[in-house]
Amino acid sequence: MEENFSSLFFGRYETALDEKARLNLPARLRRMLPDGPESTLMLTPGSDGCIVIFTISAYSNFWKKISDNQEFSMEKVKWLQRVLGEKTVSIKLDKQGRFVIPQHLLHHASVKTDLLIIGVQDRIEIWNAKVYEEYLDSHDISFDTLSKELGI
Secondary structure (H helix, E strand, C coil), X not given: CCCCCCXXXXXXXXEECCCCCEEEXXXXXXXXXXXXXHCEEEEEECHHHCXXXXXXXXXXXXXXXXHCCXXXXXXXXXXXXXXXHHHCEEEECCCCCEEECCHHHHHHCCCCCEEEEEEEECEXXXXXXXXXXXXXXXXXXXHHHHHHHXXX
16 A cells, blocks of 8 residues: 655654753754644654654544554544544644643653654654664664565
8 A cells, every 4th residue: 555645754863852841843854844844743642652743644644544443443443542632732833943842742752851853754753762772672673684574
């Protein structure tokens, strides 16, 4: 199944929150936003201990995948919809490209000040850098082996 992404995000960026828990989204990522700095973005808890930033279009696709899932019971789907719906926030960047990350999302990702931002195709992920390195180390997957399996 081919997916149509309005933005393709990539790259690794190490940065820190300011004293007001604001994150300055790197300029390279801001330029990849479909509507530029005026974009509305959706912040939601991600799996594996990160915070996910979606464009509205990618967020809509994300919800469609959840709602259309035929492999799980309706009870599990409703539970996930409620939990994510309750914890998701919409944001707009200020003129300097900053936005506030709510405390509940910082807690979810174990972020205090220093963080890692990575572009992951249709989304941007915010990580505690140590948690991300532990995540990578905990998976017994090599890039070479996986890329050969995928035929790339």
